[in-house]
Structure formats: C-alpha cells, structure tokens
Amino acid sequence: MSSQQTTTARPQVYCFGCQHVWYQDEHGIRCPACESDFVQIIETGNDPREDPPIIDDDMDFETWQNQMHDDHTHEPPSDAGHGLHFAPLGSNPLAARGPGQPDQAATLGSLFGLLQSFQSLTAPAASTTRSYDFNLGTSGRLSFRTTTSYRDGSANDPQSPDLPVQDINSFLHDMFAPGGPGIPPQFAQANGQRAGTTRNAQMAFMDALLHGPLGLHRAGYATSNEDLERIVAELFEQQAGQSGAPAASEDAIASLPTKPVDQNMLGDSEKAECTICMGEVALGEVVTELYCHHWFHTDCIKPWLEQHNTCPHCRMSIEDSKAAFDKKNANTGQNNSSTNAASGSGTNAPSSQASSMPRPPGAWPTMFHSQQPSGTATTRPQQPLLNSPLHQALRDNRSQSNTPNDRGQRRVGGQRRDSSSPLDGPRSTRWSQSYDEISSSDSRSRRRSTRDLQRSANQEGQNPPIHNLQDRLEQIRRAGGREADTQDNVNRRTRDQSYSTRDYERRRSASELNEPHNDGEQENPGLLQRARDWFSGHGQGQGHGHGH
Amino acid sequence: MAAPNKRVLKEFSDCSTNPPPGCKVSLVDEANFKEWNVLIDGPANSPYAGGRFKVNFVLPDDYPFKPPVVTFKTKIYHCNVTNDATGSVCIAMLKPDAWKPASMCKQVIEAIRGLLIVPNVDDPLELEIATQYKENRVEFDKKAKEWTKKYRA
Numbered sequence: 001m002s003s004q005q006t007t008t009a010r011p012q013v014y015c016f017g018c019q020h021v022w023y024q025d026e027h028g029i030r031c032p033a034c035e036s037d038f039v040q041i042i043e044t045g046n047d048p049r050e051d052p053p054i055i056d057d058d059m060d061f062e063t064w065q066n067q068m069h070d071d072h073t074h075e076p077p078s079d080a081g082h083g084l085h086f087a088p089l090g091s092n093p094l095a096a097r098g099p100g101q102p103d104q105a106a107t108l109g110s111l112f113g114l115l116q117s118f119q120s121l122t123a124p125a126a127s128t129t130r131s132y133d134f135n136l137g138t139s140g141r142l143s144f145r146t147t148t149s150y151r152d153g154s155a156n157d158p159q160s161p162d163l164p165v166q167d168i169n170s171f172l173h174d175m176f177a178p179g180g181p182g183i184p185p186q187f188a189q190a191n192g193q194r195a196g197t198t199r200n201a202q203m204a205f206m207d208a209l210l211h212g213p214l215g216l217h218r219a220g221y222a223t224s225n226e227d228l229e230r231i232v233a234e235l236f237e238q239q240a241g242q243s244g245a246p247a248a249s250e251d252a253i254a255s256l257p258t259k260p261v262d263q264n265m266l267g268d269s270e271k272a273e274c275t276i277c278m279g280e281v282a283l284g285e286v287v288t289e290l291y292c293h294h295w296f297h298t299d300c301i302k303p304w305l306e307q308h309n310t311c312p313h314c315r316m317s318i319e320d321s322k323a324a325f326d327k328k329n330a331n332t333g334q335n336n337s338s339t340n341a342a343s344g345s346g347t348n349a350p351s352s353q354a355s356s357m358p359r360p361p362g363a364w365p366t367m368f369h370s371q372q373p374s375g376t377a378t379t380r381p382q383q384p385l386l387n388s389p390l391h392q393a394l395r396d397n398r399s400q401s402n403t404p405n406d407r408g409q410r411r412v413g414g415q416r417r418d419s420s421s422p423l424d425g426p427r428s429t430r431w432s433q434s435y436d437e438i439s440s441s442d443s444r445s446r447r448r449s450t451r452d453l454q455r456s457a458n459q460e461g462q463n464p465p466i467h468n469l470q471d472r473l474e475q476i477r478r479a480g481g482r483e484a485d486t487q488d489n490v491n492r493r494t495r496d497q498s499y500s501t502r503d504y505e506r507r508r509s510a511s512e513l514n515e516p517h518n519d520g521e522q523e524n525p526g527l528l529q530r531a532r533d534w535f536s537g538h539g540q541g542q543g544h545g546h547g548h
Numbered sequence: 549m550a551a552p553n554k555r556v557l558k559e560f561s562d563c564s565t566n567p568p569p570g571c572k573v574s575l576v577d578e579a580n581f582k583e584w585n586v587l588i589d590g591p592a593n594s595p596y597a598g599g600r601f602k603v604n605f606v607l608p609d610d611y612p613f614k615p616p617v618v619t620f621k622t623k624i625y626h627c628n629v630t631n632d633a634t635g636s637v638c639i640a641m642l643k644p645d646a647w648k649p650a651s652m653c654k655q656v657i658e659a660i661r662g663l664l665i666v667p668n669v670d671d672p673l674e675l676e677i678a679t680q681y682k683e684n685r686v687e688f689d690k691k692a693k694e695w696t697k698k699y700r701a
Contacts, residue, residue, distance in 0.1 A: 245645070275649065275650045276555070276612060276649045276650070277554060277555050278554070278555040278558045278559070279554060279555070300649075303610070303613055304613050304649055307613060310648070311648075312648050312649040312650050313648065313650040315648055
C-alpha cells in the first residue's frame with residue numbers, strides 16, 4: 001500500500017489497467033506489472049486514483065439505500081471471496097432472466113473496449129462506496145453506484161485481475177436480462193476483489209445504460225456488436241431528437257398569416273373543420289394558414305408550433321416553407337421570363353420542346369408556372385392539401401435513382417434538394433393546378449401533361465426519375481384530390497383518414513422521417529443522420545425514440 | 549384547451565359508433581373520456597385469428613399534440629409488443645417524432661390491426677420473436693396461435 005502514497009518528490013505512474021503504481025524513474029511509463037501503456041503520471045491535484053466527481057445528493061441515492069436495505073435476500077452468499085456478486089436492486093428479480101446468451105462474453109469484451117474511459121472511475125482504495133452520475137441532457141441522468149471492499153494485499157496483485165467466469169455468466173444474466181421499466185440502475189457489489197472493481201463499474205455503467213432511465217430495456221440485451229451499435233445509436237437518437245422537430249420560433253409563429261375562411265376553403269359542402277380540434281369553422285372565421293396552405297384555428301396551431309415547427313398535417317417545416325414562399329415571391333417576376341437564372345440548375349429548354357402546355361424554362365417543376373399567374377396561388381387555399389402528397393411523390397420519384405424510366409433510360413443521382421427547392425411552398429400549388437387538369441376526364445390532356453412533364457424533366461438537367469409518374473398521379477388523385485373537389489364533411493373526413501393512413505404507411509416504408517426537408521432542422525445533422533441512416537438500414541428509421 | 553377535449557369526445561363517439569372492422573371501443577371509466585378500452589379481434593388471415601386482444605389507449609392531457617399511449621392488456625406473441633406486464637406497442641406513427649396532431653386514434657387502431665396481420669420485424673421490441681418470424685415461420689405461427697388461445701380476452 002505504501003507504494004500508493006503519492007509523494008511529490010518522485011513522480012509516480014498509475015496504471016489504469018491493473019491499478020499498479022510505481023515510480024517513473026524505476027520502471028518508466030509502461031506498467032511493469034501488466035505491460036499496459038494506459039497509464040498516467042500522478043500529479044498533485046490530478047491523481048487518477050482520486051474519486052471521479054461524485055454527485056451524491058440526488059434521489060437515486062435514497063432509493064438505492066432503501067433498496068439496499070430491502071434487498072438483503074440478494075446479498076452475496078458467504079463465499080464472498082469467490083468474486084463479484086451483483087444484486088440488481090428494485091423490481092428486477094433474479095428470476096427475470098433472459099435466455100442463455102452464449103455470445104455475451106464476447107460482447108462484453110467489446111463493451112469493455114467501449115468503456116475504457118470509465119476505468120478511471122474506480123480507484124484502489126480500501127473500502128469505498130462510489131456513486132456515478134452522468135447528466136445526459138434531455139434524457140435525464142444516469143446514475144449508478146458501486147461498493148467495493150477487499151480483504152488483503154492480494155487485491156493489488158496484477159496476476160488476478162480476471163473474474164471467475166461463472167460469476168461473469170451469472171452476472172450477465174442479470175445484466176442483460178430484459179427488465180421491466182423503472183429498474184433502478186444502481187448495482188451493489190460487496191466483498192469483491194478489488195481487481196474486479198474496474199469491471200464492476202463498467203458493468204454497472206453498462207447496465208445502467210441498458211436498463212436505466214434511458215429506457216433502453218426494450219430488447220435490452222446486446223448479443224452482438226450490431227446490438228451494441230444500435231444501443232449507442234439509440235442514445236444519440238434519444239439525446240438529440242427525443243421529441244421530433246424543434247419548436248418554431250416565436251417570430252415565425254407570430255408572422256404566420258391569418259385569413260378569414262372563405263368559400264374556397266369551405267368548398268361545396270359549406271363545411272370544413274380544423275384538423276387539430278376537429279371543430280368546424282364558419283365562413284369568415286379567422287384562421288392561421290401555414291405556408292404549405294394548411295390552415296388551422298389560430299389557438300389550435302399555436303401550441304403545436306410551440307413544440308414543433310412542422311405542419312400538423314403534412315409535417316413540412318414552417319420555416320422551410322416560408323423560405324420557399326418568400327423565394328417564390330421574390331422570383332415571381334422572373335418565372336415567365338425566358339431566363340432560367342432563378343432555377344440555377346437547368347439547361348435551357350429548347351423552344352421546340354414547348355408543348356401545348358406553355359412552360360417557361362427553368363427548373364423541372366417550373367413548367368407549371370405559367371399556367372396561372374403566380375399571385376393567384378395564394379388565393380387558392382383549397383388546393384394546398386395536395387401539396388403534401390405531390391411533394392412526396394416528387395421526392396420519391398427523385399429519390400428513385402437508377403431505375404429505368406418508361407423511356408428505357410436510366411437515371412442516376414436522384415438529387416436531394418434543399419428545402420427551399422422550387423417544389424416547396426406555393427409552387428406546388430401550381431402542381432395541383434396542373435393536376436386538376438390532369439385529373440379531368442380529358443385523358444388526352446392527361447397524357448400530354450405527363451409527357452410534357454417527362455420531357456421537361458429530361459431537358460432540365462435535374463434528372464428526376466419520373467418513370468412512374470402516372471402511377472403517382474393516380475395515387476395522388478386517390479389520396480389527395482379531396483380539397484379540390486370538396487364534398488360533404490363526412491366524405492372529407494373519410495378521405496382525410498385514408499390519406500393520413502396512406503401517409504403513415506408511406507412514411508413507414510420510406511424509412512420514415514428520413515425526409516430531406518427535415519434534415520436542415522437538426523442541430524447536429526451529422527450525428528443524427530448517421531444514427532438515422534443506420535436505423536434506416538435496419539428498420540424504419542428514426543423510429544426508436546421509444547418513449548414506451 | 550377546451551378544443552382538444554372536444555376532439556377527444558368527437559373521436560370517441562366516432563370510434564365507438566363506427567369502429568374499424570373487428571374492433572370495439574369503449575371507455576374504461578365512463579367518466580373519463582381519455583382512457584379507452586379497445587378490443588381487437590385477431591384478423592382472420594393471421595395466427596391471431598379467433599383471439600381477442602384488449603388494448604388500452606390513454607390520451608394524454610395535451611392530446612392531440614402528444615400521441616396516445618397504447619398498451620396491450622392481453623398477452624400476445626408478437627415482435628412489436630413487449631412480452632411483459634406493460635405490453636408496450638411499437639407503432640411508427642406513435643413515436644414522438646412521427647406523431648402529428650392530424651393523426652387520429654382510429655388510424656392508430658387500424659395500424660395496430662395492420663401489425664397483427666404483418667408484424668414489423670425490422671423494428672422489433674422482442675428481437676427473438678422477430679428473428680423467429682423471419683427464420684422459422686411455422687414455429688412462430690404455432691406459438692402465436694397457442695398464446696392467442698391461451699390468453700384470449
């Protein structure tokens with residue numbers, strides 16, 4: 001023990017691997033005991049053997065103490081010298097064990113690797129109770145506690161750092177057993193050899209990770225590196241995106257336009273309802289209209305926007321759609337000119353390509369711009385519900401790169417657009433305008449429109465693969481054609497539902513939420529995106545915030 | 549927030565009078581419109597056929613800004629429902645980041661029924677059941693049927 005007394009005269013070195021301490025001038029900076037180079041020179045005020053920051057006075061401690069008291073049945077048996085005995089506290093009886101998991105010893109190894117940095121949490125002291133507390137931001141805290149005592153000097157023997165395998169197995173049972181919610185993450189260790197302490201802390205940490213306040217007990221055991229990866233990804237997920245889109249700014253909310261309900265919004269049935277409260281609106285009632293043209297009671301939309309900046313119906317970000325809206329207003333004058341400067345991406349469409357549908361050159365969707373003076377877009381509020389499915393259809397089409405279109409061509413590089421693309425916002429209204437035409441009984445017009453769309457798409461260098469546009473349009477017509485030909489309220493509701501259900505299914509199938517327009521809103525797109533990408537490779541995407 | 553409460557009433561009356569096929573919606577407590585009892589018959593084309601599953605819906609106070617909390621009260625052998633006393637369900641549309649106020653309980657019920665027909669094995673709560681579903685469908689069906697019979701609500 002005396003070798004552990006810090007003396008200032010001769011620099012000492014501490015090994016994180018086996019907790020051995022030696023004089024630097026005797027053995028250098030490689031551990032003479034275990035050959036590890038994971039060492040630190042002990043300095044006054046920076047002694048790795050000191051306890052990590054301890055936060056003691058939170059609720060968990062009380063809970064832990066009580067449970068320690070109640071849980072004596074799980075106290076280690078008398079052969080304490082055997083090694084470690086973990087008693088998971090609280091509601092997780094030992095009976096609640098997972099099935100045998102032969103891979104786990106190997107997995108544990110990787111966990112240890114991951115947790116190298118936590119090794120310093122345990123220090124070679126005679127009898128210690130430590131509590132660890134990590135603030136995990138929005139996910140809450142992660143706390144756990146270990147109690148260590150050892151009996152004799154052999155504890156410092158670097159030759160016996162390994163745990164008896166049996167104990168690992170029995171521990172693993174508890175460690176990885178899927179537990180019910182609310183299991184306190186504290187673990188107690190008693191009478192263990194100190195050599196095992198490091199692992200003890202790691203295990204307790206890992207367990208806290210798995211079963212603790214983060215709610216990772218869902219499928220809460222790791223049997224492979226993949227699982228481990230998943231758990232880590234979920235941590236990212238939970239920390240950063242726990243409740244979806246961020247709140248809208250006050251300014252953004254305040255600047256949303258309001259308007260009285262007009263005849264167009266009511267449609268033929270003279271009835272319409274706010275999809276948030278499902279209450280009917282009357283002609284002339286003032287409602288808030290988002291830039292995606294979905295409208296709601298002002299009092300209904302506000303609490304939602306204060307939590308999330310997306311449209312409750314189509315989930316388009318209001319900031320994004322506003323940007324598109326503003327951009328459109330700024331570009332209004334240029335749309336009908338012969339330049340395509342605004343689109344920035346296209347090649348000039350030769351005039352010979354002009355079809356019966358007048359189409360200005362420019363980015364792909366702008367072919368519709370001339371159908372209707374842009375100013376009137378905002379006065380057609382009954383259209384915008386088409387916005388969302390159309391949007392999606394276009395996005396989907398774009399993202400289906402490398403699929404042959406119906407001309408036998410292959411398209412590459414389905415291009416992701418930023419959210420202020422011409423697709424967003426009011427321009428899409430013109431899509432719906434064209435859609436009206438398309439969906440009319442004039443099938444010739446419909447064919448023409450589609451052809452025109454394809455041709456222009458080919459022309460404009462945006463490479464939107466639209467091979468199945470017609471299908472899309474069909475689908476859209478079924479899904480979203482409701483606002484354009486509003487009927488009675490019941491019908492509207494039915495269609496709303498069917499749309500929403502489809503919408504839900506589509507999202508689910510399209511790696512849910514992995515939508516371009518969401519990307520920009522995240523604070524840490526890189527990390528999140530990685531986690532999301534990972535998820536979408538494995539399942540349905542962003543999914544597992546797992547609140548339950 | 550009187551308006552969303554009205555919505556709860558409206559949704560309930562719609563769901564109870566005109567429930568999705570094979571479903572029955574009632575209140576756990578007549579005085580509380582925010583806790584629903586939903587009985588879902590096992591879809592005919594699934595191993596859950598013949599079963600009846602009790603599902604609990606709790607609508608939070610700030611519904612529809614927050615999704616309803618859905619739990620299975622009847623034990624079910626399904627990879628998207630936790631095999632514990634809680635019976636948590638994993639449905640994409642209920643996740644906090646996927647929920648939107650325009651979604652409605654009826655759609656959630658339909659989504660649950662859809663899950664009974666086709667489980668989402670890519671996003672399981674019970675990994676082993678998902679694996680079994682993918683790799684040993686016969687065994688899965690057998691077990692699911694067994695449980696369906698055993699725990700019928």
